Amino acid sequence: MAIKKNELYSALWSSCDELRGGMDASQYKDYVLTLLFMKYVSDKYKGNPYGMIVVPAGASFDDMVALKGNKEIGDGINKIIAALAEENDLKGVIDVADFNDEDKLGKGKEMVDRLTNLVATFEGLDLSANRADGDDLLGDAYEYLMRHFATESGKSKGQFYTPAEVSRILAKVVGINKQTSQDATVYDPTCGSGSLLLKASDEAPRGLTIYGQEMDNATSALARMNMILHDNTTAKIWKGNTLTDPQWKEGNDRLKSFDFAVANPPFSNKNWTNGLNPDKDLFNRFHWGVPPEKNGDYAFLLHILASLNSTGKGAVILPHGVLFRGNAEARIRENLLKQGYIKGIIGLPANLFYGTGIPACIIVIDKESAHTRAFNVLADHEQGLFMIDASNGFIKDGNKNRLREQDIHKIVDTFTRGLTLEGYSRWVPLGEIARNDYNLNIPRYIDGSEGEDMHDLAGHLQGGIPERDIAALGSYWRVFPTLKATLFAPRRPGYSEARVAAAKVKGTILACEEFARFKQAALAPFAQWFSECQFGEFAKGDSPKALIDEVSEALLEHYRASAEATGELLDPYAIYQLLMDYWQNQLQDDLYVLSQDGWPAGRVLRELIADKGEKIKESPDLVIGKAKYKAELLPPALLVARFFANEQKELDTLQAAQDEASQALESFIEEQSGEEGGLVEAMNDKEKVTAVSVKARIKAATDKEELAVLKQAQQLFDAETRAKKAHKEACDALDKAVFAHYPKLQDNEIKTLLVEDKWQASLCKALEAEIERVTQQLANRVKELEERYSSSLPQLTKNVSELEAKVAAHLKAMGLEWA
Incomplete structure (x- = not known):
């Protein structure tokens, strides 16, 4: 299995x-x-x-x-x-x-x-x-x-692994594509466990020829094992210090040159010159300048630059400081920019990496087209550096930040297409960089900060919601054109007042016809996409990763195409994330099972058997007698909903009867357990009334009123017992019927249950939640504005005066006087 x-x-x-x-x-x-x-x-x-x-x-x-x-x-x-x-x-x-x-x-x-x-x-x-x-x-x-x-x-040992999400970005922006030959070479001078090299190789249809070097002995061993586990046994990984003793050479004074390079060097290495005299470097790596003795960031960048052939391309992760630090690093930065070697810079969120919490950036090198970017002081042309500020796109994951699938895709799309997005990305002419003394600090060129939510003093003094704040919600009014007039009414020039109480704002939005049309328009691309995916055609031996790559791109394109119909309220990347979350949590497991075992796996119930002396770790889906079973693909609830709806309805009725009996018993016990209640004497040692304690007390009780209460309690206990028994018998019968139905499932029924009832239903539910989240944002903002300006200063002053007068009157009635 x-x-x-x-x-x-x-x-x-x-x-x-x-x-x-x-x-x-x-x-x-x-x-x-x-x-x-x-x-x-x-x-x-x-x-x-x-x-x-x-x-x-x-x-x-x-x-x-x-x-x-x-x-x-x-x-x-x-x-x-x-x-x-x-x-x-x-x-x-x-x-x-x-x-x-x-x-x-x-x-x-x-x-x-x-x-x-x-x-x-x-x-x-x-x-x-x-x-x-x-x-x-x-x-x-x-x-x-x-x-x-x-x-x-922790911090001291986290350097052996680059987060896979960051590795994927480097692999995709470095320039490897479907036309890249298997003979093309990729190099990582600080390869760690080799994950970056493998991610880069995966971008080519038949892989790449891999070269790496790693200083740490145990970590280089991990890299070799990693290559074998990925069926890449021909990869060449050397041990040793790349800066002092580079292993990949052509002769004694020339570095081997590569087509591609990816790297995540140790940040701000203070010992990079140990065993090395940069001024007499055999390989002429520091032609554009010698980095500071106590900071080796540019040493690794220059080594990579020297290791690329004339058309080589590279992507390197370095701390943000390399973009703006002065002195020797500023001179190196200026020289590299004037030569046109740096194609782009991607600013990443802070706290992504395991060895440090500082923010980092990706520097993309491109020697092939460097001449088109080389700075000509006589021509301040637009062709310059492409910058992305992706520092705000992440999710918290424990004590670290993590890039989501949507963040990765947006970065890669934006970079590879050279898209200019306000507050996120733009082309920066080298002339503009020169006027900033070659300082590449991203905030100098891209303002990625969110605008401040300014309070309006006139609104607070005289009342009324500023029209400026209402107009800022223009993207919503374009989709819901009549809703603005429903929620707000003019008060005075430049200000409006609320027509709907804050607590009823969301209900008003959901009830309007325009929301219904918006929801329909938002669900339509999903329905069209799902019908085209043909998940039911997935066959044994097919590739789950190839399928998710294809269908996820198709989903993204469907929502890009529908942006106008939804007024761009739905972020296509957020919809893409819904699919990728479901892939990670459920879909990939199902597809891997289908890939190895085919659709008949839907009939499989695996019996859970504990090892000797151990407990079963998995939670069972079905318990038949003492045997416990786990469904391989189809949870029992799916079969119940499609084939046993009447039995489930009966079971729900019995559950309601059981709940009613339990509630009646609980209420009666609570009522009669007070100091003068009839069940006080029936409490056991734990001061709890049970069927056993009631039965025992009936035999000893002599008071008629107490005896009547006890008998009523016994009747309620008996009613609950009968209700529980009826529910359990029906539940066991349903479980047995479902258990017996698994082997009878036809392949077409399995496909319907898995593709429609499980996958489609789950994704549709997540999409509806995303649609509601968008409208919830509007409702929250409207409520916030209403509550912020609901009371003007004169009203507040009047309220204070009235309350002050009431307090003074109460004090006077008590014989006291307000001082």
């Missing part, structure tokens, strides 16, 4: 629980990722003499499983890994973690139990169906783990 991504991620992350406490996250990642690698290559290549990785006898994950509970398990795992490493020239790559380290894993039984549990976590995963066409579960799972390791490692 197919592995769902979210289930795989959960299983892998739970494996980390076995290692917490003994070491830092930056260390236990080596253990978890090594076992992930061993499990993957064993499942994929064991017994295959033509596999990219040779798994010799005694060197597979199965051999690790055989060691479970063995007192020599740590040493045994080390030997298994060493044998695989020896066979495949992976020494120093997969054997970095010591599985016999008592300081990290504990001594004796503690180590045996910890490693046994760790191996058992991976044992239940079948990774043999991992695909190699961009839908590789393991590659994505690797990135999932790396992100969490970076989060847990």
Whole structure:
């Protein structure tokens, strides 16, 4: 049966629980990722003499499983890994973690139990169906783990991973496209775990030829493993310091040149000159200037520039300071701008990266068209630098900020199309930059700040809502042309007053005909898009990622095309985000199951069986007797709604009867449990009235009134018991009927249930919520304006005087006098 991504991620992350406490996250990642690698290559290549990785006898994950509970398990795992490493020239790559380290894993039984549990976590995963066409579960799972390791490692160890969202932006703006040849080269001089290189390679239809260098030994090993997990075994990753000892060279004094470069160098490296004399650099990397000794940002940028061929293109993440710092960095910046090497700058939100909270930017380099941007003092032409201020587009995710799918898409669209958007992006002539002394601080050129919400003093003094504030909602009045007159009436020149009470504003908006037309226009592109997607044609072996790429772009285009009909109140990127959220939370799991098992997977109910001594971790969808089941694709509620509507209606009636019986009993007990109530003596040791305590008290009671109350309580308890029994019997009967119906489902019924009842219904519900959110924004602003100017200063003064007079009168009546 197919592995769902979210289930795989959960299983892998739970494996980390076995290692917490003994070491830092930056260390236990080596253990978890090594076992992930061993499990993957064993499942994929064991017994295959033509596999990219040779798994010799005694060197597979199965051999690790055989060691479970063995007192020599740590040493045994080390030997298994060493044998695989020896066979495949992976020494120093997969054997970095010591599985016999008592300081990290504990001594004796503690180590045996910890490693046994760790191996058992991976044992239940079948990774043999991992695909190699961009839908590789393991590659994505690797990135999932790396992100969490970076989060847990904190500031000192977060440098081994660049957030995938940022990596994707670099890969898409650097210039790689569908026409890029597989022979084209991509280079990362500070490659970390290799995620940036892989993202860049994914942009080409058949991948790219990958080169990387990483200074940290363990991290370079992770990069090599990452390449293999992504079926990119030909990637070349070197260890070493790129600045002092670059490995990719052509001769002793020339750097190897590449077609593309992507990088996320360490920010503001203070030790970049250790072992290097920039003034006597063999590779002439500092021709345009020598960076400050205590700040290596431009050192990495200049190295990348020197490593690109004459038509090379690069994208580099650097701290914002490189845009405006002075002295040596200002001179380098000026020289690079005059040469036209910098094509564009993208300002990112703060707190995206794991090693630092400072904001960063992406500098895009383009040598091929540099001559068109090179500064000519005699011609202040418009062709200059393209800037984007994307600092406000993010979502909070724990203690970090994260780019959403809509933020990524908007950045890439805007940059690749060169779109000018107010407060977001524009072309900046080099002449304008020169007049700013080559300072590239983005706020100098783009004002991305939101306008202040100014209070109107005349409105506060004399009353009335300023017409300026009402006119600012013009985008809404264009869609709802009569609504403005419904909500506001003229008061005096330049000011209006509210016609509808603040509490009724939203209801008024929803009730107007124009809103109904707007909602219909907003839903129409979705209906058209969904009918064209043909989700029901998805077949076993198809690519989920290819499908989501195609349909998400189509959805975005449908809403771009309908912008006029919806008055541009709906952001097409926000609609795109709805789909991508659903993809992340549910759709990708369903499609991966279909890709591996086909539509018959809709009939599958998987029985949940706990390992010995453990509880079942998954929540069941159906419980039949003592057996618990999980639906692979179709939750039981979908079958109930389509095939058992009458039974569900009866069940709802029985549920209502049970609720009514429970409420009657609860009210009666509350009424009769006071000091003089008839149930006081029936309370048990916990001062609670129960059926048992009432029955016991009936036998002992002698007072007629108390006995009558007790018998009434017993009748109510009996009524509740009967109602609960009837509901449970009906519920069990429905569960059994649904359980029996799963194997009977036809493929066309499965498609209807999954595509229409699950996917379409869920997405439509999210879209309707987005439409309501837009109208809620209007309602909130109208209410805010009404409440802000509802009382003028004279009214407030009069109210104060009246209240003051009342207080004085009360005090006088009490024999006191207001001083």
